Amino acid sequence: MDFAFSPEHVALRETMRRHMETEAKPHVRHSDETETFPKHLFKRWGELGILGARYPEADGGVGMDKVSDCIIREEIGRVSQAYCGAFSAHSHLGVWPIWKAGTAAQKSAYFQPAIAGDKIACFGLSEPDGGSDIRAMKTRAEKVDGGWKISGSKLYITNAPIADFMLLAARTKPDLTIDAVSLFIVDLPAKGVAIDALKKEGLRGSETGLLHIDELFVPDSHLLAEREGSYSVILESLSENRVGVAASVLGVAQGAMAEALAFARTRIVRGKPIIEYQAVAHRLADMATEIEAARWMVYWGAWQVDEGTLTDAAASKVKLVASEAAIRVTENAIRVMGGAGIMRDHSVGMHHRDALVYVIGEGTSDIQRNIIGRALKKGDLEI
Numbered sequence: 001m002d003f004a005f006s007p008e009h010v011a012l013r014e015t016m017r018r019h020m021e022t023e024a025k026p027h028v029r030h031s032d033e034t035e036t037f038p039k040h041l042f043k044r045w046g047e048l049g050i051l052g053a054r055y056p057e058a059d060g061g062v063g064m065d066k067v068s069d070c071i072i073r074e075e076i077g078r079v080s081q082a083y084c085g086a087f088s089a090h091s092h093l094g095v096w097p098i099w100k101a102g103t104a105a106q107k108s109a110y111f112q113p114a115i116a117g118d119k120i121a122c123f124g125l126s127e128p129d130g131g132s133d134i135r136a137m138k139t140r141a142e143k144v145d146g147g148w149k150i151s152g153s154k155l156y157i158t159n160a161p162i163a164d165f166m167l168l169a170a171r172t173k174p175d176l177t178i179d180a181v182s183l184f185i186v187d188l189p190a191k192g193v194a195i196d197a198l199k200k201e202g203l204r205g206s207e208t209g210l211l212h213i214d215e216l217f218v219p220d221s222h223l224l225a226e227r228e229g230s231y232s233v234i235l236e237s238l239s240e241n242r243v244g245v246a247a248s249v250l251g252v253a254q255g256a257m258a259e260a261l262a263f264a265r266t267r268i269v270r271g272k273p274i275i276e277y278q279a280v281a282h283r284l285a286d287m288a289t290e291i292e293a294a295r296w297m298v299y300w301g302a303w304q305v306d307e308g309t310l311t312d313a314a315a316s317k318v319k320l321v322a323s324e325a326a327i328r329v330t331e332n333a334i335r336v337m338g339g340a341g342i343m344r345d346h347s348v349g350m351h352h353r354d355a356l357v358y359v360i361g362e363g364t365s366d367i368q369r370n371i372i373g374r375a376l377k378k379g380d381l382e383i
């Protein structure tokens with residue numbers, strides 16, 4: 001067993017921390033207030049190589065391991081979970097299936113420009129009646145001459161208002177089976193797609209849309225892999241991304257903890273810093289311990305991805321532990337800081353709003369428990 005990061009991982013962490021503190025953090029307050037994402041960051045992330053970190057060099061990526069991807073997301077999340085949501089929807093959800101299953105033409109037209117930061121991606125899976133339940137998907141693609149006609153709607157789609165293309169899930173057969181779920185690559189803006197920007201409590205610095213899709217024409221060449229049935233690719237993509245999402249919420253917890261700790265050392269009440277009060281020190285001790293526990297789960301998950309042994313249940317455990325810990329840690333950060341924690345000139349309130357999103361997004365905590373419970377029932381989990 002080896003619990004240490006390699007020198008390359010340590011150097012990556014330093015580079016990412018510097019980048020986020022100097023180039024991204026100055027935009028965070030404005031993003032949160034205006035509910036806008038600074039699009040130029042995608043280009044910068046392309047230059048830094050982090051959008052293609054996980055993809056092989058032979059495909060134009062950087063060929064880093066999953067541990068590196070988690071370090072990158074942890075450092076983005078530490079400054080802004082909203083920016084990490086935009087990063088995840090783009091660099092993973094919107095393009096991983098294209099890298100994994102796309103044709104050569106689809107990769108060169110969409111995957112490569114996306115990892116260079118030249119095109120922004122989004123992933124349209126969830127619907128008004130089908131968030132947790134993908135089988136309830138109503139968006140329907142019907143075969144027409146030369147392509148497909150798609151109608152339906154997609155809800156809560158990260159990056160949709162700013163995206164250049166969307167990886168869109170639609171049913172290519174009328175029956176409600178998982179085999180009928182296929183993926184299409186859709187250029188945006190598009191005739192037949194109207195996008196309403198949504199107002200959110202959390203992740204305000206990322207842009208989220210409700211999409212109304214009405215008789216959208218998509219050519220045959222834009223059906224992923226030019227074949228119907230991509231449900232297994234979606235599931236594989238979501239499982240791996242749950243570990244990445246867990247890394248970003250771990251970052252949020254750290255961002256809040258760092259602010260609360262600095263505050264507790266300097267805030268004087270009745271003549272002494274509040275960290276001298278045992279109640280405050282114990283709260284901080286619990287926060288630090290929860291962060292450490294989540295950190296080991298996240299990097300255990302990343303290691304399993306790198307070993308090729310990650311199961312759906314393991315990914316769910318990682319996401320469940322880290323996202324629930326982030327809620328407790330960010331709430332405790334507010335409590336440590338008292339009234340100051342509620343004020344917008346500190347970040348802990350934003351971190352708490354943002355942490356709340358990830359017990360919902362990428363599968364709610366209940367859905368993670370369902371996945372773990374199913375594995376226990378089947379006897380697939382060692383205890």
Ligand SMILES: Cc1cc2nc3c(=O)[nH]c(=O)nc-3n(C[C@H](O)[C@H](O)[C@H](O)COP(=O)(O)OP(=O)(O)OC[C@H]3O[C@@H](n4cnc5c(N)ncnc54)[C@H](O)[C@@H]3O)c2cc1C
Pocket residue numbers: 089122123124125126127128130131132133155156157158159200202203208357360361362363364365366367370
């Ligand atoms: C900010 C944000 C960004 C998002 N970005 C994207 C995106 O880019 N692309 C995308 O496709 N989706 C995106 N989503 C959608 C997200 O994945 C869904 O919100 C999530 O899967 C939950 O679906 P729902 O909101 O419809 O909740 P519902 O499915 O309606 O769930 C409501 C409640 O019922 C519970 N529940 C539902 N089914 C079960 C069950 N079987 N067992 C136990 N409990 C259950 C849930 O746990 C929850 O508590 C985003 C969501 C948010 C909030």
